[in-house]
Amino acid sequence: QLFVRVFVYHMFMLAIMLRRLALLLHFPLNIVTCEKQDKYFQLSYSGTRGCGGQEVAAGTWCASIDPSMLGNAASDLVLRRCDVDDRRQGFSFEPTTKLIASRADPTKCLVFHHTTAHSGCEPYTLNPCDPREEKQQFQLDELVDSDDQVFQWTSLATSQEVGTVSIDLNGCLPEDGQQIWACTANGNQAKRWQMRWPHYQISSTLPTQMPTPKSMRDQCASTSRGEATYVNSAGQYFQLSYSGTQGCDGSEVPVGSWCASIDPSVLGHASSDLVLRKCNATDSRQSFSFDSTTKLMATKADPTKCLAFHRSTAHSGCKSYTLVLCNSADAGQQFCLNKMEAVEGQVFRWESAALDSEDGEISIDVESCSPEDGLRIWAR
Secondary structure, eight states: OHHHHHHHHHHHHHHHHHHHHHHHHHSOOOOOOOOOTTSOBEEEEOSBTTTTSSBOOTTSEEEEEOTTTTTSSSOSEEEEEOOTTOGGGOEEEETTTTEEEESSOTTEEEEEOOOSSOSSOEEEEEEEOOTTOGGGBEEEEEOSOSSTTEEEEEEEEEETTTEEEEEEESSSSOOTTOBEEEEEOOOOGGGOEEEEOTTOOOOTTSOSSOOOHHHHTSOOOOOOOTTEEEEEEETTEEEEEEOSBTTTTSOBOOTTSEEEEEOGGGTTSSSOSEEEEEOOTTOGGGOEEEETTTTEEEETTEEEEEEEEEOOSSOSSOBEEEEEEOOTTOGGGBEEEEEOTTOOSSEEEEEESSOBTTTBSOBEEESOSSOOTTOBEEEO
C-alpha cells in the first residue's frame, strides 16, 4: 500500500511537469530583453554665439568624452560636432542615483575633480559609477528658455575652490575640441545644455516633443507589486494573469484568478483602458498575442490593435494604456519581457521598450496589490 501511494505521488508530480512542458511547447514565448531605444541622449550646447548673439542650433555641438585627455589635468569633456553614432557623445541619466553614465563605458560616470589646470573651474573625467559620490551626482536646474529641454546641470557636491558648479562651455563661442568644465553655477549662456534624444520615436500615442530631464527628476514611487504577470497560453493567444500578492504582503494570488482585460467603456478617455477582471478564457478582451520579433502585444478582440501607453491627467504618478493601430516602429507599443527572479513559471515583468519622459522605465502595474474587479492597470 505504501508503494502504491509513493507511485501515485510520483506519477502526479510527473503529470504536473509534463503539463508545464506542454504549455511551453504549445506556446514557445521568447524572453525578450532589449536596450531601451532612447536610453542614451546627447548633451547638446544650447547657448548663444559669443554669449550675447544668435542662439546655437540644437544638435549642432555636443559634449563628448575625449579619450586622449583621460587621466590628465585638463577636462576630459570636450565639444564636438554632434554625431548620433559616436558612443563618446552618448550618456544616460539615472533619476534615482542622479548619475550620468557614458555610453562608451556604462560602468563609468561623469565626475568633477580638482586640478590646477583652470584657475576658476574644475575638470570633468570618468570614474567607476558610485551613487555615494556626490561629485558624480547631478540635479537639473530649470532655466528661462524657449526650449523646455534646456537645463543647467548642477553637481550636488560643491567645489572647495569654486563653490556650486555646473557643466560649462569654456567660452560661449563653440568650436571643435573646446573643453567643458565644472564652473560656477550662475545660469549664464555657457550653462545651457539640452538633453537631446536622437533615437526617440514619434508616434500618435506619444507626445510630439522629446522626453525632457525636467520630469525625469520626480519618478513615480511605486509600492505596487503587480508587475509580475503569468502567461496563460492557449494557442496563439494567452491571458495576462495577475501573480502578485494579496494586499502586497499577504499570500500569493492564485494564478488564473484575475486577468488583464480591455475595458471598452473607457476607450479613448483619459483613464487607463486596461482593467482587472475575473479570468474568463472565452472573453476575447482578456486574450492577447505577443510577437517576439516586433515586441507588439495585440488584442484578440481586434488583432489590428495593440497595447500602448500614453499620457493623461487621470493618474498623477502613472500613464494610461490604450489600444492603437499596431505599429512596429512605435516604441510606445513595444514590450520587453524580464523574468522575475525566484518566481516559478512564466511570470515576467512587462517593461515598455520606450522610456517615459516623466518616469523613465515603466511596466504593466496593477493599481493596488489587493485585486478586485475593475481595478485599473497602469504603466508605472
